[in-house]
Amino acid sequence: MRVIFNEELKAVADDLDRMAQGVRKAINGAGDALLNQNLEAAQAVIDGDIEIDALESSVIDQCVKLLAKQNPVATDLRVVVSTLRLAATFERMGDLARHIAEAARRTYPASPLPEDAQPLFAEMQAFLNETADRVVSMLSDRDTKVAEQIILNDDKLDALHKKTFELAQSDDWQGTNQQLIDVVLIGRFMERLGDHAVSAARRVVFIVSGFDPTKEPSRDEGTDID
16 A cells, blocks of 8 residues: 555656646746747747646646545655645746746737846846756755755845836836836736745745744745735
8 A cells, every 4th residue: 555655646746846847947938038029938838838737737636636545644644735735836836937928928029128127137037047947956856955045045036026116116217108017017927936936945845844934934924825
């Protein structure tokens, strides 16, 4: 029975790894679409979100069966429940990347961002690309050191996100009203991608150690929302 449980749990973990890899691809593609007016990249992200959603459904179905058939306890239960949470987090990250790609597609061949905003968003995108790589590595290796780095580094993205508001509120704003909306919305989408990466990192720490970093009062606990 234990062998069967381990095999089924490995199948779930493989699907979760594929979700993380799909999210990384979506984040990279959304950034390419946004910063380079790459219509093909935008459409690939939008189309690829279906696969991420399908993987989430598969992970949920497998976890429910594990809970019903195997009645896991202790560490095994922690892994299964956390896997459910991770799948939901990755699905939402795919949605956020899709939103960015949709914004880029809507304004093509123009950019949804004014020219003076692009360096700031390029910096945010570079941060997210690095974070996405770390999420994939963290998940496949159950690496808590990488997870802790993701958590600690999120303040950098928050600071960049704050600059998007400063840009939008500047007296020197030269963009259109629509670009003003896009700067605020896309900045929010990117900031939320970072928050969900933090949520995933906390889940991995919990899986490995049993310690829940969300209980630290000094950290924001709102990363599982929207």
